[in-house]
Amino acid sequence: IAVGFDARKSSPQFTEILRKGLNEAGCDVVLIGMVPTPVLYHTVFTKRVDGGVMITGSHNPPNHNGFKICLGTSTLFGSQIQEIKEIALSGEFSQGAASLQTIDVLDDYCRDIVSKIDMGNRRLKVVVDGGNGMGGETAVPVYRELGVELVELFTEPDSNFPNHHPDPTVTENLQDTIKAVLENKADLGIAFDGDGDRIGVVDETGRIIWGDELMILLSRSILAERPGSTIIAEVKCSQTLFDDIEKNGGTSIMWKAGHSLIKAKMKETGAALAGEMSGHIFFADRFYGFDDATYAGARVLEILSKTDKNFSELLSDLPQTFSTPELRVDCPDERKFEIVQKIADYFSRTHEVITIDGARIIFENGWGLVRASNTQAILVLRFEADSEENLRQIRETVESRVKHFIR
The missing domain is CATH 3.40.120.10 (Alpha-D-Glucose-1,6-Bisphosphate, subunit A, domain 3)
Known part of the structure; x- marks a missing residue:
């Protein structure tokens, strides 16, 4: 062992x-x-x-x-x-x-990662923010070996996390990365969680690229090399991701959140790639199928090194959508699954409801998700729509029902 x-x-x-x-x-x-x-x-x-x-x-x-x-x-x-x-x-x-x-x-690990990446001719400048977790221990030597000029932030492990918390899903924790990207005119910033299996990315303008947008970039690259590949994303991801996979000749699967569940589904379906909003990215394409932020970052560097375009330009063709971050609502552990079931039953009378993991309710101009957290006494909500006004309406419609059932 x-x-x-x-x-x-x-x-x-x-x-x-x-x-x-x-x-x-x-x-x-x-x-x-x-x-x-x-x-x-x-x-x-x-x-x-x-x-x-x-x-x-x-x-x-x-x-x-x-x-x-x-x-x-x-x-x-x-x-x-x-x-x-x-x-x-x-x-x-x-x-x-x-x-x-x-x-x-x-x-051995670092050599193996480097051997699986085929960098282009463009020399990149990249900010690496380890958050004083473990990610910098592998990202720094691997990216250096790939010929990348690095600006290092907090790459020394320190379990007190003195600079910011190592969770790249929280906007506040990416402020140092954003600042360093802009100050150093870097091509992008890559931030890591505490144990190096989740990634956060910031483009050259300082904009945060969340997990589902990052998946669009990576899926397009894979589908160009392996047309028809299956790609998995979890229920909190944007509809734009699923649509883009299909548009580029892939098969998209919406699945349950949770890295162990995603890995099992990848094995079952032979998927080339899978990802979560949280920054867990799983490559079976040229890799072993587990979530590795250093490797995911290296694949982003590979894509960027083969184009003259800025990172922001690679996603500039995406339709504009408006979405919330993950919203957390306190709910007793013993009631959270029952509440989600009530939401699914209520909305399924009038809407399509996807119940793979919680209730993802499909509206004409967007969607709303209510799911029970796997680990905490909370409900997780997320919303997306084609306009600010439609987003507000969808959110109000779903949240009012959630509050009604929790009472």
């Missing part, structure tokens, strides 16, 4: 406890040290191991920590995690002698 950990103060202690437990249960342990989460995934795919555990709190507060668990090359989730809990509570474990081995995998 491969074991890696992030820079949090509690991570070495958790690593030792886990190592001891695995060894006592007869499992050989391969320690890969302090690495971003995608390096643990890469180890599971490329080394002779039967699974892996990444000890990381990702983008959560510094005093949080957790495990991301792989059985073989698949990530455990849902009922499988509950099964581990039951085994733990039973106290009945196998026993046996086992070994401990420490290996350095970072150089």
